[in-house]
Amino acid sequence: MEKIQTERRRKPRPKTSAEAVAERIRQTLLMFGGEAHRREVIMQMARDSGLDVRNIPEELETTVITSFEAAWADAEQRETFGFTLRFGEGSHRWGVRMPETAH
Numbered sequence: 001m002e003k004i005q006t007e008r009r010r011k012p013r014p015k016t017s018a019e020a021v022a023e024r025i026r027q028t029l030l031m032f033g034g035e036a037h038r039r040e041v042i043m044q045m046a047r048d049s050g051l052d053v054r055n056i057p058e059e060l061e062t063t064v065i066t067s068f069e070a071a072w073a074d075a076e077q078r079e080t081f082g083f084t085l086r087f088g089e090g091s092h093r094w095g096v097r098m099p100e101t102a103h
Contacts, residue, residue, distance in 0.1 A: 018066070018070055018071070019077070021064060025041060028044050029095065032044070033098075037094070038093075042065075046060060
């Protein structure tokens, strides 16, 4: 009985809302080929949510930018999501390391 209990796997920690947004950013960047201006990322995420890109809510824009910046500032999250800033700190050109493909 004791052995069975110790073999149980731990449930993965649920993602925070900021992590969930960071994952959506990652997926959007991958869709763009691994790199895009943050404005393009925000517009695509708005499109994906069914919003009019001519009138993106400021709350969405702020959430996306804040989530990317928080993930970038945390070395562990930066590594997890694979985020890069091609032109360095403060750049609005966001990137993500592309998954390696099998040969």
